[in-house]
Amino acid sequence: MVAVGGEVVPTDDVADGERLARVVLSRIVEPGDEGVGRWVRDYGAEVVARDLGRAGPAPPYARGRGVEGFRGRARGFEPERVLDGIAAGGGRFVCPGDREWPTQLDDLGDARPLGLWVRGRPDLRLWALRSVAVVGARACTEYGAHVAGTLAAGLARRGWIVASGAAYGVDSAAHRGALAAHGATLAVLACGVDRAYPPGNTELIGRIAEQGLLLAELAPGEHPTRSRFILRNRVIAALTRGTVVVEAALRSGSLSTARQARALGRITMGVPGPVTSGVSDGVHELLRDGAEVVTDAAQVAELVGRIGEELGPARRGPVTARDRLPPSTARVLEALPGRGSVDCAWVARVSGTERDEALGRLYELQALGFVERTGGTWRLAVCSSEHSKGW
Amino acid sequence: MVAVGGEVVPTDDVADGERLARVVLSRIVEPGDEGVGRWVRDYGAEVVARDLGRAGPAPPYARGRGVEGFRGRARGFEPERVLDGIAAGGGRFVCPGDREWPTQLDDLGDARPLGLWVRGRPDLRLWALRSVAVVGARACTEYGAHVAGTLAAGLARRGWIVASGAAYGVDSAAHRGALAAHGATLAVLACGVDRAYPPGNTELIGRIAEQGLLLAELAPGEHPTRSRFILRNRVIAALTRGTVVVEAALRSGSLSTARQARALGRITMGVPGPVTSGVSDGVHELLRDGAEVVTDAAQVAELVGRIGEELGPARRGPVTARDRLPPSTARVLEALPGRGSVDCAWVARVSGTERDEALGRLYELQALGFVERTGGTWRLAVCSSEHSKGW
Numbered sequence: 001m002v003a004v005g006g007e008v009v010p011t012d013d014v015a016d017g018e019r020l021a022r023v024v025l026s027r028i029v030e031p032g033d034e035g036v037g038r039w040v041r042d043y044g045a046e047v048v049a050r051d052l053g054r055a056g057p058a059p060p061y062a063r064g065r066g067v068e069g070f071r072g073r074a075r076g077f078e079p080e081r082v083l084d085g086i087a088a089g090g091g092r093f094v095c096p097g098d099r100e101w102p103t104q105l106d107d108l109g110d111a112r113p114l115g116l117w118v119r120g121r122p123d124l125r126l127w128a129l130r131s132v133a134v135v136g137a138r139a140c141t142e143y144g145a146h147v148a149g150t151l152a153a154g155l156a157r158r159g160w161i162v163a164s165g166a167a168y169g170v171d172s173a174a175h176r177g178a179l180a181a182h183g184a185t186l187a188v189l190a191c192g193v194d195r196a197y198p199p200g201n202t203e204l205i206g207r208i209a210e211q212g213l214l215l216a217e218l219a220p221g222e223h224p225t226r227s228r229f230i231l232r233n234r235v236i237a238a239l240t241r242g243t244v245v246v247e248a249a250l251r252s253g254s255l256s257t258a259r260q261a262r263a264l265g266r267i268t269m270g271v272p273g274p275v276t277s278g279v280s281d282g283v284h285e286l287l288r289d290g291a292e293v294v295t296d297a298a299q300v301a302e303l304v305g306r307i308g309e310e311l312g313p314a315r316r317g318p319v320t321a322r323d324r325l326p327p328s329t330a331r332v333l334e335a336l337p338g339r340g341s342v343d344c345a346w347v348a349r350v351s352g353t354e355r356d357e358a359l360g361r362l363y364e365l366q367a368l369g370f371v372e373r374t375g376g377t378w379r380l381a382v383c384s385s386e387h388s389k390g391w
Numbered sequence: 392m393v394a395v396g397g398e399v400v401p402t403d404d405v406a407d408g409e410r411l412a413r414v415v416l417s418r419i420v421e422p423g424d425e426g427v428g429r430w431v432r433d434y435g436a437e438v439v440a441r442d443l444g445r446a447g448p449a450p451p452y453a454r455g456r457g458v459e460g461f462r463g464r465a466r467g468f469e470p471e472r473v474l475d476g477i478a479a480g481g482g483r484f485v486c487p488g489d490r491e492w493p494t495q496l497d498d499l500g501d502a503r504p505l506g507l508w509v510r511g512r513p514d515l516r517l518w519a520l521r522s523v524a525v526v527g528a529r530a531c532t533e534y535g536a537h538v539a540g541t542l543a544a545g546l547a548r549r550g551w552i553v554a555s556g557a558a559y560g561v562d563s564a565a566h567r568g569a570l571a572a573h574g575a576t577l578a579v580l581a582c583g584v585d586r587a588y589p590p591g592n593t594e595l596i597g598r599i600a601e602q603g604l605l606l607a608e609l610a611p612g613e614h615p616t617r618s619r620f621i622l623r624n625r626v627i628a629a630l631t632r633g634t635v636v637v638e639a640a641l642r643s644g645s646l647s648t649a650r651q652a653r654a655l656g657r658i659t660m661g662v663p664g665p666v667t668s669g670v671s672d673g674v675h676e677l678l679r680d681g682a683e684v685v686t687d688a689a690q691v692a693e694l695v696g697r698i699g700e701e702l703g704p705a706r707r708g709p710v711t712a713r714d715r716l717p718p719s720t721a722r723v724l725e726a727l728p729g730r731g732s733v734d735c736a737w738v739a740r741v742s743g744t745e746r747d748e749a750l751g752r753l754y755e756l757q758a759l760g761f762v763e764r765t766g767g768t769w770r771l772a773v774c775s776s777e778h779s780k781g782w
Contacts, residue, residue, distance in 0.1 A: 143665055272663030272675060274534055275686040284663060287684040295666040295675045 037110030136170025154297025156183020242267030428501030527561025545688025547574020633658030
């Protein structure tokens with residue numbers, strides 16, 4: 001069972017014991033720890049969480065690696081209480097095996113997150129299927145901020161979910177651009193989803209949690225560190241269909257996101273800038289290294305749309321079956337008329353859903369190819385009715 | 392026989408009749424006329440020049456194509472007089488088969504120039520072997536002019552000859568950048584080499600003729616036209632090892648140069664700029680089309696240095712045999728001491744050569760890998776002595 005959009009949906013989700021074990025591990029293990037990932041693969045999360053969380057001799061598989069650190073961090077940690085706390089704020093903890101788990105993260109192998117803390121209404125898996133990362137320099141120029149904002153707005157208008165890291169500079173401009181276009185955006189944090197880092201982005205991060213999705217591997221209460229930022233980047237790289245770097249100095253963190261994206265077979269893109277600008281140097285290096293040159297949202301959408309099963313929802317049809325939709329989403333879909341376009345308020349009224357909730361569902365449905373958005377109105381996608389029969 | 396650097400050198404050059412025939416053809420045929428190129432290949436320049444230049448029935452091979460246009464243009468044209476006139480100004484007419492002919496132009500097939508009018512002291516073939524085209528928008532931005540100038544200066548300092556079209560904007564900035572670095576530059580005009588087009592570049596074109604090379608397919612006295620500009624671009628593309636586009640709007644002439652360069656197997660490069668700038672749009676399109684991203688002269692030099700027989704003169708040795716050098720060039724080479732560096736004035740004095748002449752020869756020798764330049768001084772290249780024995 002997992003809370004989706006405020007209601008409990010029967011699914012093939014993981015059992016409570018497994019989830020609690022992973023909550024413990026998300027607290028005591030640093031992100032991307034492949035050693036622990038291997039133990040979890042070999043012995044299961046519950047065994048590993050028990051072995052690392054309580055006193056007693058270290059388990060044989062952990063020999064050669066101190067377990068005191070894990071145990072220190074486990075002390076006083078109450079997974080049920082933390083889970084309840086996050087659920088009270090509308091959040092949840094999504095695990096591998098959950099229906100909402102974005103299975104593309106499995107490409108990270110043993111460095112796959114042990115779980116993801118999530119705040120926000122939309123379904124993580126459905127959003128991630130159609131997400132693009134827009135990342136870049138914190139100390140970006142006006143040019144970089146302008147380009148990131150425009151690009152994100154254009155992607156959002158095309159039904160793409162803009163993913164970034166909520167940092168200052170390019171990240172913020174990307175999130176804001178998507179929000180300004182009434183589009184969808186998700187942020188992957190390097191701290192707990194109950195924290196706002198950087199502090200200057202508190203309001204923005206709050207809006208993302210309200211209107212989009214806020215994700216973190218780290219348990220609530222955790223603070224960011226330099227290595228956590230870098231490890232967070234692999235989640236952005238793996239979660240999305242491609243990564244666009246807008247401005248980045250040589251040796252910048254955004255380049256690491258892009259390089260990891262490429263290593264994972266995702267599309268890697270860069271927006272060129274003046275060769276006289278230090279914060280474009282890293283992007284140009286990336287481009288010389290084989291990343292795709294992109295100059296606008298249409299080009300990004302074309303590249304990321306090319307991969308996977310869809311070229312564009314209207315052309316290839318929905319990416320999931322209608323009868324696999326969560327009830328709240330199916331209700332919004334059913335509210336749409338067979339012909340013509342309606343606005344979100346209309347959909348909310350007919351489906352008996354809150355307006356913001358309805359909007360989130362509509363974006364989900366767009367991501368899945370069931371509906372199309374033109375201007376401020378929504379309609380059934382061209383081929384969604386035929387797919388609704390067979391799928 | 393051909394005039395090289397003011398002296399007549401015994402060579403395997405074409406006979407006077409052939410040269411005069413090609414002078415006539417350069418006057419009456421538009422550049423790149425593949426039909427006439429084919430006739431010349433099949434029947435020889437002398438037959439075709441005679442057939443197209445004088446009254447009487449059209450030759451059988453020219454049937455289906457009016458010859459009146461050719462004949463109209465031949466009327467009153469005296470090839471010997473024009474040749475003498477250009478020679479009096481230090482110029483010459485270089486033909487396929489001449490020792491100075493840049494044989495890479497043969498890649499143009501039947502569209503190969505019938506000959507090239509040349510002003511300037513350096514040996515065309517030797518310079519072309521180590522030339523890179525830097526082209527771009529006439530209406531460039533300050534950014535484009537800055538980048539073109541810096542790039543050209545950097546290439547010139549590395550011993551590369553900067554080729555361009557003497558137009559306003561990027562072309563001018565490139566020529567000026569090379570000259571400012573006391574480097575070598577050549578311009579291919581879309582009019583006669585006795586004309587200065589555009590008029591505002593009269594002084595610059597004069598400096599290029601003095602210190603570099605001025606080339607044209609068109610006979611002296613000819614004016615540029617729109618189609619001649621485009622046809623001129625194929626000569627720039629074919630003559631050089633690679634083409635760098637600095638700024639270019641969509642559908643700009645510089646893009647045609649770059650695309651022809653690629654079609655000919657030359658390296659095609661583009662300098663990125665802001666995606667918000669219309670004069671970078673064409674460059675970005677080119678980059679998305681597979682051209683190489685370059686941001687400075689070192690990157691260009693690395694790319695063009697990679698192709699052909701040399702990676703850098705010092706590493707692979709001279710590209711031609713010492714005993715095939717023209718006497719004036721050989722004299723300058725012999726003036727260089729076995730060890731240590733000397734300046735140009737020293738070389739001029741010891742070799743009994745004018746200073747400017749000596750400098751031109753030194754650049755030639757650098758292009759061929761015989762000498763190296765550090766700062767303002769010159770010395771024998773590391774391996775030139777050993778090559779001078781065997782080659």
